Amino acid sequence: MAVGQSHIRKDVRAKVTGKTRYTDDFSMPGMLQAKYVRSEIAHGLVKSIDTSAALAMPGVEAVFTYEDVPKIHFPTAGHPFSLDPDHQDVADRLLLTDHVRYHGDEVAIVVARDLLSAEKAAKAVKVEYEELPVCVTSEAALAKDAPAIHEGGNIIKSTTFEIGGTISDAEKEADTVVEGTYSTPIILHCHLENHTAYAYMDDNDHLVIVSSTQIPHICRRIVGQALDMPWPKIRVIKPYIGGGFGNKQDVVLEPMVAFLTRKLGGIPVKIEMSREECLVATRTRHSQTVTVRAGVTITGTIKFLDLNVVSNTGAYASHGHSIPMAAGSKSCNLYPKSVTRFSATTHYGNIPAAGAMRAYGSPQLFFGIECALEQAARKIGMDSVEFRIKNSARPGDIVPKTGTNEHSVGMVECLEKGRELIDWDRKKEEFASQEGALRRGLGVASFSYGSGTYPACVEIAGCRLVLNQDGTVHMQIGATEIGQGSDTALAQMAAETLGIEYDAVHVVSEQDTDVSPFDPGAYASRQTYVAAPAVHRAAKKLKTKILEHCHLMTGDEVENLDLVDGKIIRRGQMENVVLELSKLALDSYYHKERGGQLTAEVSSKTCTNAPSYGCTFVDLEVDIEMCIVTIKQIINVHDAGKIIHPLSAEGQVHGGMAMGVGMALFEELLIDPESGWIYNGNLLDYKIPTCMDIPDLEGAFVETFDPTSPYGNKSLGEPPIISQGPAIRNAIWDATGVKIDEMPMTPKVLFKHFANAGLI
Amino acid sequence: MQTINIKLTINNKKYEMDVDIRKSLMDLLREMGFTSVKQGCGVGECGACTVLVDDVSVDSCLYLAVWANNKAIRTAEGECKDGRLSPVQEAYVEEGAVQCGFCTPGLIMATTSFLEKNKGKKLSREEVKKGHAGNLCRCTGYQTIINAAITAGKK
Numbered sequence: 085m086a087v088g089q090s091h092i093r094k095d096v097r098a099k100v101t102g103k104t105r106y107t108d109d110f111s112m113p114g115m116l117q118a119k120y121v122r123s124e125i126a127h128g129l130v131k132s133i134d135t136s137a138a139l140a141m142p143g144v145e146a147v148f149t150y151e152d153v154p155k156i157h158f159p160t161a162g163h164p165f166s167l168d169p170d171h172q173d174v175a176d177r178l179l180l181t182d183h184v185r186y187h188g189d190e191v192a193i194v195v196a197r198d199l200l201s202a203e204k205a206a207k208a209v210k211v212e213y214e215e216l217p218v219c220v221t222s223e224a225a226l227a228k229d230a231p232a233i234h235e236g237g238n239i240i241k242s243t244t245f246e247i248g249g250t251i252s253d254a255e256k257e258a259d260t261v262v263e264g265t266y267s268t269p270i271i272l273h274c275h276l277e278n279h280t281a282y283a284y285m286d287d288n289d290h291l292v293i294v295s296s297t298q299i300p301h302i303c304r305r306i307v308g309q310a311l312d313m314p315w316p317k318i319r320v321i322k323p324y325i326g327g328g329f330g331n332k333q334d335v336v337l338e339p340m341v342a343f344l345t346r347k348l349g350g351i352p353v354k355i356e357m358s359r360e361e362c363l364v365a366t367r368t369r370h371s372q373t374v375t376v377r378a379g380v381t382i383t384g385t386i387k388f389l390d391l392n393v394v395s396n397t398g399a400y401a402s403h404g405h406s407i408p409m410a411a412g413s414k415s416c417n418l419y420p421k422s423v424t425r426f427s428a429t430t431h432y433g434n435i436p437a438a439g440a441m442r443a444y445g446s447p448q449l450f451f452g453i454e455c456a457l458e459q460a461a462r463k464i465g466m467d468s469v470e471f472r473i474k475n476s477a478r479p480g481d482i483v484p485k486t487g488t489n490e491h492s493v494g495m496v497e498c499l500e501k502g503r504e505l506i507d508w509d510r511k512k513e514e515f516a517s518q519e520g521a522l523r524r525g526l527g528v529a530s531f532s533y534g535s536g537t538y539p540a541c542v543e544i545a546g547c548r549l550v551l552n553q554d555g556t557v558h559m560q561i562g563a564t565e566i567g568q569g570s571d572t573a574l575a576q577m578a579a580e581t582l583g584i585e586y587d588a589v590h591v592v593s594e595q596d597t598d599v600s601p602f603d604p605g606a607y608a609s610r611q612t613y614v615a616a617p618a619v620h621r622a623a624k625k626l627k628t629k630i631l632e633h634c635h636l637m638t639g640d641e642v643e644n645l646d647l648v649d650g651k652i653i654r655r656g657q658m659e660n661v662v663l664e665l666s667k668l669a670l671d672s673y674y675h676k677e678r679g680g681q682l683t684a685e686v687s688s689k690t691c692t693n694a695p696s697y698g699c700t701f702v703d704l705e706v707d708i709e710m711c712i713v714t715i716k717q718i719i720n721v722h723d724a725g726k727i728i729h730p731l732s733a734e735g736q737v738h739g740g741m742a743m744g745v746g747m748a749l750f751e752e753l754l755i756d757p758e759s760g761w762i763y764n765g766n767l768l769d770y771k772i773p774t775c776m777d778i779p780d781l782e783g784a785f786v787e788t789f790d791p792t793s794p795y796g797n798k799s800l801g802e803p804p805i806i807s808q809g810p811a812i813r814n815a816i817w818d819a820t821g822v823k824i825d826e827m828p829m830t831p832k833v834l835f836k837h838f839a840n841a842g843l844i
Numbered sequence: 845m846q847t848i849n850i851k852l853t854i855n856n857k858k859y860e861m862d863v864d865i866r867k868s869l870m871d872l873l874r875e876m877g878f879t880s881v882k883q884g885c886g887v888g889e890c891g892a893c894t895v896l897v898d899d900v901s902v903d904s905c906l907y908l909a910v911w912a913n914n915k916a917i918r919t920a921e922g923e924c925k926d927g928r929l930s931p932v933q934e935a936y937v938e939e940g941a942v943q944c945g946f947c948t949p950g951l952i953m954a955t956t957s958f959l960e961k962n963k964g965k966k967l968s969r970e971e972v973k974k975g976h977a978g979n980l981c982r983c984t985g986y987q988t989i990i991n992a993a994i995t996a997g998k999k
Contacts, residue, residue: 092937099945100933100952102880102920109879274982276884276892276946326882326946327982359885567944567983731940735988739943742985767889767980775973775986 086579086586087795090731094571094591095324104324107280107296108356115282115352116145118344119202121192121209122365123184126220126434126760127231128213130182130191138194138208143201146348147209149192153179153343158310161403162299162333162440164542164604171540174401176234179310179343184213185233185399186436187760188365195344195353218434218760222373222394225433233399233432240397241405244427247416247484254388254423258379262459266376266452267826268809269752271369273441274772277326278362283341285350291318291342296325298332298566299605300595310339311346318342322595328566329743330440331367333607334402364765367402367439368753370395374452380460386422386475389453391415393428395438395445402439404430410540410608411445415453416484417532417695418495419475424484434760436753440607442740443802446533447747447809454529454810455825458817467512468528468814469503472699476530483695486539492788492798494723495697499530501784502701502721511703515818521709524716525819529810530699535790535799536610536690543610543690546601547618549578549626551682553673555650555666556588557626562603563615565593568801569732570611574619576728577795581623583647584665602687609696609799612728618688620794625684634663636678637671692792696799698722700744700811706819708843711834713749713816715779720804723786726796730785733800737783740804746773748809752828850913854878855922863909869895870904872912873919880920880949884980891979894950895919901957903978920949923956932956935996936989943983951979955993967997 098104135147159173166172180190192209196202219225225238232238255261281295291313297303300320308315325332337355344353357365377390391412397404408428416424461471476495483491503509508526515524536543548560559578565571575589582589592600603615631642634652640662646655652668654660672679703717720737727733750771754763764770783804789796809827816834817823822841826833838844847862854873863872870893873881881904884892888906895904896918897911923930929937932955942948958975967975972993973986981989 090940093940093942095945096937096942097929099942099948100920100929100936101924102878102949104945105879106882106946108883109874274980276890276944276980276982277882278884325944326884327944329982359887359889569943735940735943735984738985738987739983740985742987743982766887767885768887772980772982774977774980775990776977778986780969781985781987 086576087728088726090729091572091576091586093569093732094575095565095593106277106324106326107294110294112284112352115354116195116197117199117202118193118195118353118355119206120190121194121206121211123187123189123191125184125213125215126187127216127218128184129216131212131214133192134210135192138205141201141205141208143197144194144205145197146195147192148180148347150178150180150182154311156310156312158306158339160306160335162302162335162605162607164302165305174240174405176401179340186434187762188436189399193340195348218758220433220435220755220757220760222396222431225396225431233434238432240401240430240432242429243409246425249423251388251390251423251425254379257381258387259382260463261377261379262456262463263377264456264459264825266374266455268372268448268451269827270371270435271441271747271751272363272753272770273329273331275327275329275331278357278359279332279336279366280356281337281341282352282354283345284352285345289317291345292321293318293338293342294321294323295338296332297322297338298328298564298607300564300597301562301602302604303335303338304597306335307339307342311342319596319598322564324593325566328606329442330607333440333605334367336366360766363770364436364762368398368436369441370397370404370407370438370445370448372448374449376452376456378456378460380464382464384464384466384471384474386419388423391424391426391449391452393449395428395430396433396435397430398433398435398437400437402437404438407445411449413485414446414532414534415449417477418530420477420481420484422475435755442743442805443533444608446531446806447744450529450531450806451809451827454807455813458814469499469508472528472530473499477532477697486693490791491694492725492790493697494786494788495530497786498697498699498721498723501786502528502699502719505719505782505784506701506703506717521707523706523708523819525704525706525815527702527811527813527815527818528699529807529814531803531806533609533696533799533803533806535613535694535696537608538691538693543614544687545603545615545618546687547615547622548601548685549622549683551626551630551669551672553670555664555669556590557582557584558590558592560592560600561615562595562601563611564595564606566606568606568736569729570606572732573612573728574615577616577619578623581620582627584650588650601685609801609803612797613694613793613799614690616793616795616797617690618686621688622684622686625686626682629682629684630668633668633672633679633682637668638662694725694790694792694798696724696803698803700807702811702815704812704815704819706816708820708838711831711838713829715745718779719782719784721784721786722800722803723788724800725788725790725793725798727785727787728795728797733785734783736800737804738781741781741808742773742778744805744808745778747827748812749828750777750830848910850910852912852915852917854917855919865910867909868905869907869909869912872909873904878919878921882946882950891954892947892950894953894979896953896957899957899960901954918953920952923952930956931999932959932996935992935999939988939992939995941984941988941992947979947981951976951981951989954979955996958993959997969994
């Protein structure tokens, strides 16, 4: 059985020896380097631009400004194209702009023979601005007299839905109502590989782009839109990428490198972002304010959740218009018997553009939901875990947004398992009466998520299998490996269904839009769930072709044959080997009359979206005088369906947990509210956790088998990051009696709240 | 462009060359094809370019190539000998310490130097963590990396 075992990752030997090549590890003769000229102010109009000094510098090949680029507004969000014009992404970008909207916006670009010359020349471009009022905060951007950051005003989208009944009816049934407002910071992805891309032309009208992208096929389409080129004239190649977390689910550099090489007659042109550029001039996680009203009965039944989100998407829309809605929809899977009313407003601001980041708005929304529900549980005097168990989704519950109930649900078991693992009941008692500056506290928070984007977007995946001469199989997939381990998981699935060894499946890891089957890419925790049916069907198809070829060779009827462990046997008789697959493969290629190269290709659409579930339990100590939180134990428990590769699954959980702890306790992009100036756009001042800052991380699973996937699996990439914030906040409340309704809960923030509460 | 002639060994092989005095060791190694050496920040914040210089781990982005004169450099490529992974590389594979892989070669070198320096010592998990605090990873939460370092220490 290949599925369910921790086989050696397909890419791991190459990665530990440094053999994997990332975009920056390729070069071409004559390749030029480009560097953006970025605005020094957060909002304004370019009055004049002087490129003469830059052009005169040695090594400089060209300088392009906003005057030189096509006047085509294009979207950048990494969603598949939509046939519904109303559902298409906001097209608000030009390649370069004379209306700068954040500190670092792109007004010109210098191309030179080397990076140093390009950097020096970019600094020599003189730009004069007419400054405009700056809107950093939601209050400023939504004020009546706020300047329009884009034509049409600052509100991009307002969405609302009410599901499971009406709030007005549910209000009557609730015995008590709690309210709260919760705010979350701007978070940066900080993948270790900065954005890098280069492009060249290999024909007069054919462009090749190599990029560190999560979404090669989407990238091809958007470059086509931005440059008004037919999509098939663009070829996007994705080599190994050094992490993305959603920041490479956006088209960032590709349209520009494509534009530059076209302008320069097809010469290769590369943009490699510096770390500082990559932190502020790509995308961020939205800072949001979540207002929650929750109504519960005295016996602990949640009657309604009334959620209101204000989301600041910054200078450009990117994914901003869809993020709150996606999170709102997926949140309804958790407490499906409650009425939910959800409304969200997304607006522009003069801060770096926010886009997709791991779990796509859910960490922000669940910070609101799970903090407010903690308040409700405490108000009616019910245990936090019991309260959640009572209200959690159970098998058979209808998923509100899709109306189906044919999914596996292990939420209650997750809470029960977590409670046991952290020794909740004993510790609750132990921590009940504490005095002094050091206090322990326990916290819990749950979440629900989806396994893709359907029905909001199309879910399509492709797989091509080729039987090699020696009986091994090459697998080509549109699914993009970005470190999460999808190559390995999909190879396990192929091996399992085909009946060959895992080691006999070679995954072609690189995606090339001229060659790879179509799949929009790695996002929404969709990759393994959505690609599984394509792999399953392709493997079944290839297996049938193999057995048919065996029939040609031996005369045995196909229905009497099977392929097991790389051997063709008589069905049900393991010892009765008819043919080695390697012999059959060679025959299929080289016999002069029969057979041919045995291949199978399937493109499949997934029209289901399995909800996944889980929770975080945390035991921590608060040093009230020093305002420091020390996590003693932290556990995530997940229902991600069947676990395909236990070691990688746990790795995903650890990674998400560490990011979640970072968001809860340390990380925040700081921007001056008056000027829009960015204070900490580097890795020294923007504090991502080192291994000294992260406690031991425990991941556990409640394995269910989801009937909508051929292998029973559901999403796991993003969910591990969702619930640390509220769990930690609830534990700090448990320890100190003080509610911290904002992240990150740094010593500075704790000091403010502890002082207000009279603790210090 | 001013150059200086340097002699050094990289992964046990001798080299002599003229190098631009402004060039970092990271750029030199990458240009020579040792692309396991990754640039994550260029200013010593992330550790992705960690190599060993006379068995001491350094951020090669902050280390001038000319300083490597008469030194022995080790990179992740050289740790795999005759197709056999080093005990540290093996431990990273076994423990699932690799996801996107961009920080991995630098971390492999950090672990290698840390374990060689502390050979024979009994190390606490906290001490192992401290020894890896100069290298950032955003994928793993460090859990499996620390596991791998501990496992490699026992090999």
